[in-house]
Amino acid sequence: MSTAAFEFGPGDFERVATERRTQTLSRPSVSYWQDAWRRLRDNRRALISLWIVIALAFFTLAGPLLWRVDPAAQDLDQVSQAPGLPQVAAIVEPYASWAGLRATPLAAPAGTPATAPTGLSLVEPATTQAVRLAWDPVPGATGYQLYRNIYDPDPDGALGLPVAEILDPAQVSFEDRLDLEPVRYWYSVVPLDATGAEAGEYATLAVDTTRVISAAEAETLGWIEDAGTVAVGDEIVLPYHPFGTDYLGRDMLSRLMYGARVSLFIGVVAPLLFVVVGIVYGSAAGFIGGRVDQLLMRFADFVVALPFLLFMILFKIAFGIGPGESGIFPMLVALVLLAWPATARLVRGQVLQIREEGYIGASQLLGAKTTYLVLRHMIPNTMGVILVTLTFAVPSVIFTEAFLSFIGMGVAPPTPSWGSMSNEGLRTMLTHPHELIFPAIFISVTVLAFNLLGDGLRDALDVRMRGQE
Amino acid sequence: MFRYTVKRLIQGVITVWFIATATFIAMHSVPGDPLSGERLTNEEIRANLEARYGLDRPLFEQYLIYMGNMTRGDFGISFTQQNRRVNDIIREHFPVSATLGILAVVFAALGGILWGALTALFRNRLPDVVIMFLVILGISVPSFVVAGLSQLGLTSLNALFGVSILPVAGWGTLLHMIVPSLVLGLGTMAFLTRLMRSSMLEIINADFVRTARSKGLPPTRIFLKHQLRNAILPVITVLGPAIAAITTGGFVVELVFAIPGLGRYFVQAVQQLDYTVIMGTTVFYGAFLVFMVILVDLVYGFIDPRVRLE
Numbered sequence: 001m002s003t004a005a006f007e008f009g010p011g012d013f014e015r016v017a018t019e020r021r022t023q024t025l026s027r028p029s030v031s032y033w034q035d036a037w038r039r040l041r042d043n044r045r046a047l048i049s050l051w052i053v054i055a056l057a058f059f060t061l062a063g064p065l066l067w068r069v070d071p072a073a074q075d076l077d078q079v080s081q082a083p084g085l086p087q088v089a090a091i092v093e094p095y096a097s098w099a100g101l102r103a104t105p106l107a108a109p110a111g112t113p114a115t116a117p118t119g120l121s122l123v124e125p126a127t128t129q130a131v132r133l134a135w136d137p138v139p140g141a142t143g144y145q146l147y148r149n150i151y152d153p154d155p156d157g158a159l160g161l162p163v164a165e166i167l168d169p170a171q172v173s174f175e176d177r178l179d180l181e182p183v184r185y186w187y188s189v190v191p192l193d194a195t196g197a198e199a200g201e202y203a204t205l206a207v208d209t210t211r212v213i214s215a216a217e218a219e220t221l222g223w224i225e226d227a228g229t230v231a232v233g234d235e236i237v238l239p240y241h242p243f244g245t246d247y248l249g250r251d252m253l254s255r256l257m258y259g260a261r262v263s264l265f266i267g268v269v270a271p272l273l274f275v276v277v278g279i280v281y282g283s284a285a286g287f288i289g290g291r292v293d294q295l296l297m298r299f300a301d302f303v304v305a306l307p308f309l310l311f312m313i314l315f316k317i318a319f320g321i322g323p324g325e326s327g328i329f330p331m332l333v334a335l336v337l338l339a340w341p342a343t344a345r346l347v348r349g350q351v352l353q354i355r356e357e358g359y360i361g362a363s364q365l366l367g368a369k370t371t372y373l374v375l376r377h378m379i380p381n382t383m384g385v386i387l388v389t390l391t392f393a394v395p396s397v398i399f400t401e402a403f404l405s406f407i408g409m410g411v412a413p414p415t416p417s418w419g420s421m422s423n424e425g426l427r428t429m430l431t432h433p434h435e436l437i438f439p440a441i442f443i444s445v446t447v448l449a450f451n452l453l454g455d456g457l458r459d460a461l462d463v464r465m466r467g468q469e
Numbered sequence: 470m471f472r473y474t475v476k477r478l479i480q481g482v483i484t485v486w487f488i489a490t491a492t493f494i495a496m497h498s499v500p501g502d503p504l505s506g507e508r509l510t511n512e513e514i515r516a517n518l519e520a521r522y523g524l525d526r527p528l529f530e531q532y533l534i535y536m537g538n539m540t541r542g543d544f545g546i547s548f549t550q551q552n553r554r555v556n557d558i559i560r561e562h563f564p565v566s567a568t569l570g571i572l573a574v575v576f577a578a579l580g581g582i583l584w585g586a587l588t589a590l591f592r593n594r595l596p597d598v599v600i601m602f603l604v605i606l607g608i609s610v611p612s613f614v615v616a617g618l619s620q621l622g623l624t625s626l627n628a629l630f631g632v633s634i635l636p637v638a639g640w641g642t643l644l645h646m647i648v649p650s651l652v653l654g655l656g657t658m659a660f661l662t663r664l665m666r667s668s669m670l671e672i673i674n675a676d677f678v679r680t681a682r683s684k685g686l687p688p689t690r691i692f693l694k695h696q697l698r699n700a701i702l703p704v705i706t707v708l709g710p711a712i713a714a715i716t717t718g719g720f721v722v723e724l725v726f727a728i729p730g731l732g733r734y735f736v737q738a739v740q741q742l743d744y745t746v747i748m749g750t751t752v753f754y755g756a757f758l759v760f761m762v763i764l765v766d767l768v769y770g771f772i773d774p775r776v777r778l779e
Contacts (some may be wrong), residue, residue, distance in 0.1 A: 021655070031708070043571070106556060122498075145479065158518075185639055187470045301484075302483075302484055302487040305484040305487070305755070305758070305759055305762075306487075306488055306491060306755065307488075307713070307751065307754050307755050307758055309718075309720070310735065310750075310751050310754060310755075311491070311492075311495070311751075313735075313736070313739050314492065314496070314739070314747070314751065316493055316666075317499050317739055317742075318495045318496070318498045318499045395609075399611060402611050403611065403612075403613070403721060404612075406611075406613045406721060406735075407720055407721060407724060407736055409739070419611075421619075422611070422613060423613070426617045426725070429617055429620075430621065430624070433621075436614070436617060440611070440614040443610075443611055443614070444609045444610045444611070444614070446623075447608070447609040448605060448608075448609035449612075451605070451608060451609065452605075
């Protein structure tokens with residue numbers, strides 16, 4: 001086999017079209033935080049919660065600017081007013097005294113029991129100024145006993161509050177001026193027999209009173225500028241309380257707004273403070289390591305073991321509240337003193353983990369100083385975990401504040417907080433449930449929003465959750 | 470195991486000492502003292518009383534006396550309730566709080582495990598959605614609101630039937646305990662349900678469950694023997710802290726339902742600056758909680774043989 005020398009010539013090569021196979025970025029590159037935000041946006045519950053939190057912040061910060069009602073001002077004409085539309089009052093003449101109606105007493109044969117009065121009626125329309133009643137004389141009656149109730153006495157004969165005892169049988173009318181409110185009253189008239197005892201029979205009349213006020217009174221209360229501008233028969237609108245008023249006649253909406261200031265201020269500032277303390281403590285322990293680390297973490301263990309609520313109460317008392325102070329500052333200090341170890345443990349764990357990472361070693365190799373390492377690598381990398389802790393700390397602190405205020409160990413009155421408002425509302429829960437329900441709803445919605453937001457943030461920021469779902 | 474137990478117990482004792490010291494310091498930095506009431510105007514009487522209670526000694530000496538008495542199990546005499554020993558107060562009222570707390574923990578644990586397992590089995594179906602909604606409510610509504618609303622509900626329930634089915638407040642019979650302990654355990658129950666659900670979801674399709682299924686075991690047996698037993702473990706670890714949360718959370722429930730427990734006494738003592746009662750109850754509660762957590766950790770080691778206690 002002869003082997004001919006094989007030689008390459010220019011004709012053996014073929015020019016190939018230039019081809020570039022470099023990697024291209026087909027989609028925009030996103031940073032950690034952009035990615036987290038995208039994931040959060042996809043989480044509907046977390047997004048709604050975020051909006052609720054923003055709305056609450058608006059309610060707290062801008063609310064008092066829009067709704068300028070003093071939370072401590074008492075509107076004694078509208079105590080425990082239920083939420084609803086504004087109340088109106090008609091202008092009437094000033095009160096003029098009334099002589100009443102008289103009738104000749106009717107005699108009845110001895111021994112016949114007194115009958116129920118007939119013809120019980122209103123002499124003139126009932127108002128909050130006066131309710132004037134008249135009835136036909138009852139044969140044999142020596143007088144009349146009058147009762148007023150705010151419930152229908154019919155089923156069980158509970159006549160209510162005795163408002164008058166008339167011992168003159170000729171007097172067949174009654175004028176009620178006692179603390180009248182614009183509600184429905186049930187008036188009952190019971191005739192008295194020869195011995196002065198009440199007869200068993202009675203007549204009842206349901207009366208709806210309307211709110212009226214004289215022009216002069218309205219001016220004194222500040223509801224109108226000048227008594228001369230209104231005429232009898234005009235209607236004026238009372239100070240409006242859309243969420244009603246509490247047991248002292250204070251505006252609920254304004255108290256809720258100012259209460260939100262206290263609850264949210266403590267709820268946001270306390271976690272920020274103790275998270276900062278925790279970061280410093282935890283990163284110091286994690287960075288220094290060795291015996292110092294052991295000692296620092298053992299101390300943190302002790303603080304964790306303290307019964308939290310007992311010590312909150314103790315510390316709060318120990319820092320003391322002077323007269324006229326709201327007691328927010330002692331509560332903040334107590335919270336920071338007791339709540340930092342959780343964050344410290346977490347940050348220490350993170351620091352210990354990150355310290356062993358390759359990029360830290362690379363950075364050190366390139367001559368990075370400790371400060372640079374901490375600021376550029378450690379803190380940004382623990383930020384996600386810290387943010388989640390912070391979000392979960394807010395509802396628990398709001399709970400603690402509400403709890404303490406509820407047992408009377410929190411914010412001092414008259415400063416409103418949602419917890420102390422719930423406490424006050426609980427006492428009148430049966431008759432005026434709105435005084436408990438509104439603050440309770442605000443606490444619950446806030447806690448719920450922060451919890452769901454925390455869940456969402458954890459899912460968005462936790463790298464281990466990627467690709468699952 | 471033995472070494473671990475001893476080590477934990479020693480740590481526990483040191484923690485209790487720390488609690489006692491912290492209480493002592495906090496107590497004595499409170500402005501005013503229990504003797505500065507309006508009745509004591511005479512300096513001489515005040516000096517006599519201070520001598521009687523040892524308040525005239527230097528602070529460090531007071532501390533040593535206090536710690537000495539405490540190691541002998543003597544918490545001293547109440548300042549405001551004449552001649553009443555703190556030990557007696559604790560002995561009388563702690564059983565009430567403890568009964569309430571134990572019932573609440575039982576409710577919370579049983580409910581949490583049951584609901585959590587149910588939600589995991591019915592994942593993303595109606596029972597899951599409904600229960601998880603209730604759980605979120607349970608976590609978000611403060612206990613005093615639940616307590617108030619349940620009282621309201623009880624009142625209308627009793628009014629509806631015309632007889633007292635369940636008492637609205639007070640203490641004494643088993644009927645008195647049902648509603649308060651349910652209310653007290655509710656938050657923890659919600660928390661445990663969430664935990665149980667996620668731990669159950671992890672286990673529901675584990676390899677050993679698939680093996681059990683392919684062996685042809687009946688579903689109830691798989692559920693009880695394989696899934697439930699494994700999923701319960703994380704729930705047990707958080708029982709220690711849960712007991713702590715429930716015992717101290719009992720204050721509000723005791724207040725709302727008028728239950729003569731230790732929590733109410735503590736709040737009262739703090740308001741009256743009754744040094745000995747405050748320190749006694751705090752140290753007692755603290756010690757109770759510390760040893761509860763240790764106990765739960767030790768029990769965990771027995772239940773889960775995979776956990777090596779060191």
